[in-house]
Amino acid sequence: MSWRRMKVVGASLATVLMMAGCAGQGAPSSPTPEHPVKVVGPFELHSLDPSTAGGFFTRLQVAETLVDADTQGNLQPGLSTRWDASADGLSWRFTLRPDALFHDGTAVTADAVASALQAARAKGGTPLSTAPVTTITADGGTVRVDLAKKFAPLAAVLAHTGTQILAPSSYGPGNAVTKVVGSGPYRIERLEQPANIELTAFEEWQGRKPAISKVQYQAAGRAESRTLMAESGQADVTFGIDPTSLQRLERASNVTIEDVTLPRTILLKINSGHEILGDVRVRRALSMALDRESMATAVLRDPEMAATQLFPPSLPAWHQHSVTPLTHDPSGARGLLAQAGWHPGDDGTLERNGKKFAVSLRTFPDRPELPILATAIQAKLKGLGIALDVKVGNSSEIPAGHQDGSLELGLYARNYALVPDPLVTLADDFGADGADYGAMGWNNAILTSTLNTMASGSDPGGQPDGRRKVTEILQSELPVIPVAWYRQSAVVSKRVEGLSLDPLERSWRLTDLTWAK
Known part of the structure; x- marks a missing residue:
């Protein structure tokens, strides 16, 4: 979360x-x-x-999770010292750290862990709630998780912060968390x-x-x-x-300043089912219109945060050095728009068949750089003859617009390591039905098949090729347009x-x- x-x-x-x-x-x-x-x-x-x-x-x-992760996203022991999957991949066992205690002095038992995970699984909108889990049970000193189908990223899902293990004393009626008693x-x-x-x-x-x-x-x-x-x-x-x-x-x-690049990307979400934005040439033109380096320099004070692809270098397994980077190319953008039938009208705004190229973009001020970036995007698109109406509201308006189909463009930041394996987030964002913070009106059968194969774990040796294929498809089709990466800083006395x-x-x-x- x-x-x-x-x-x-x-x-x-x-x-x-x-x-x-x-x-x-x-x-x-x-x-x-x-x-x-x-x-x-x-x-x-x-x-x-x-x-x-x-x-x-x-x-x-x-609080701890069963599984932890290092800075590269590699899974590490948490409350569980080891985990093993059955030969058919449908049953996993997590061995608990011996003699671990909760802060109220009670033992971290398999029963307590299974109960905490069952409570987490019942909460909608979390990776555990959407994983193909059938049962979570205690079995001696281990926690057993049974699946309806093979799901290789299960251990990564159990590193998600929504699966924190709390003591039984943390819960009130209806499994409501009334206090936080961790380990x-x-x-x-x-x-x-x-x-x-x-x-x-x-x-x-x-x-x-x-x-x-x-x-x-x-x-x-x-x-x-x-x-x-x-x-x-x-x-x-x-x-x-x-x-x-x-x-x-x-x-x-x-004071000193510490910083690190995060696995988070500012994205322009596109309604690919829209009568204008459904044309991939238009989406590519929008991408070419963005002067990412100038925006990153002016707004984030960091030109290195200009996003040349979806995944930042902080996700080394997914960041692809071989992919053709996204660049600023206004001339190329105009050419693509002309190919798509858009030509300047009397007032300079692009027109096609008597209809102006006018769309709206929704964003929100929770992250203060977003409205500023939205204004910069508006200026760049105006230079191409695109009328962009920027609407700054609540963050909830983007998923609401996805659900009711009214969203045209949305600007937000997406963290691809909420689960240490980005595959879990990608499978949700770019699945057949899209997602609130992923694709809208867009699906690619090859990408869906690739993500499903990777999630099944049926071809472990093919994971690098799968990641490269996913990046290439998203880079070409642009159901979301990367704008900037993120660097987190801390000021330290x-x-x-x-x-x-x-x-x-x-x-x-x-x-x-x-x-x-």
């Missing part, structure tokens, strides 16, 4: 300024291990349920929704103990507030700083050492932090 279900919390800039005035009082120059590391981010927490809270509690290392290195000491969480190290944690035993998370909705808190020493680690402020903070003497960012955004790796000597 991504962060899109979390809404930004408002913060009073005057309050932050007042706090900054006494920053030195709360930020000792030589903190002790018991002094809390202060983490500030832009998102508030409205739900405790892993299916709607996104990766909040895995990022804070409170990770930190436990919740105090939680005040929506903006404040205090953590302390879990003494019974079996792994390496955190060097800093306490964590405070605070949500601050205003970008300028977060910048001021990072600059003044009110925060030790700050996420969600806008590119302009980052440039200023790079010159500050008391020089009081703190050891922060490294996870490109999959599964964890903030707070257990690696130490106070500077």
Whole structure:
């Protein structure tokens, strides 16, 4: 689950300024291990349920999943030390880490894990709810998952944050999550929704103990507030700083900047069933109209984030160096539009058979760069004679427009590593029926067959060829048009050492932090 279900919390800039005035009082120059590391981010927490809270509690290392993943998306042990599939691929067993405990002191048993997964499976819209699972049961010290058909990415699905394993005491009537009792290195000491969480190290944690035993998370909705808190020493680690402020903070003497390219791409979703946009020549012309490098430079302050294909370099198994990159080619775009029958009218707007080339684009301000990019796209298309009406509304309007067929173009960001194996997200986005944040009015039988073959695991040696074929088809047909990739940054106080960012955004790796000597 991504962060899109979390809404930004408002913060009073005057309050932050007042706090900054006494920053030195709360930020000792030589903190002790018991002094809390202060983490500030832009998102508030409205739900405790892993299916709607996104990766909040895995990022804070409170809860674990059965399966983990490294920075390259390779699966690693989590609560499960190993997993095995039967010869026919229809039954999987996950062996649990021995003697693991929940934060309430109860044992992490196969029964508890199976119950948590059954609760997760019942929540719609998660990868586990759509996987071909028939039953999840406890079998001694293992958890058994039975399938209706072979599904090779099952272990990756069980690394999705929606499958966090919580203690039985976390659930109330109807399996509603009433509190978060996990098994990770930190436990919740105090939680005040929506903006404040205090953590302390879990003494019974079996792994390496955190060097800093306490964590405070605070949500601050205003970008300028977060910048001021990072600059003044009110925060030790700050996420969600806008590119302009980052440039200023790079010159500050008391902080450093850490960054990493994410497996997230800003996309232009196309209604390929539309009378105008259904023509692949038109979709290619729209792509050629985009000056991605200039937009990435002006808006993201990072020309390297110009998306030349769907998958960024942070997904090395899927990023294809052999594919022909998407480029800015206004002349080529005009030629394709002319081939499709579009020619300038008296006012310069393209026309065909008396109908003007006029379409609308929906986007939303949750990610502040999206409306700015939408305006840049509008200007580029106007230069070709295309009238683009930009509508900035709620993020829910894009899936709603997909469902009722009214969407023409949509601009949003898509994370392809919500499940560590992007295959799961791709199979949903580009399946026969499309998806809210995937294809609309478009299907390619070869691509669908390729994704299904890869998901079945029937030809493990053919996975690289399958990934290349998928990329080539999407690059040619453009049911979605890549615009920009993403780089996540964190501003880190020089009081703190050891922060490294996870490109999959599964964890903030707070257990690696130490106070500077």
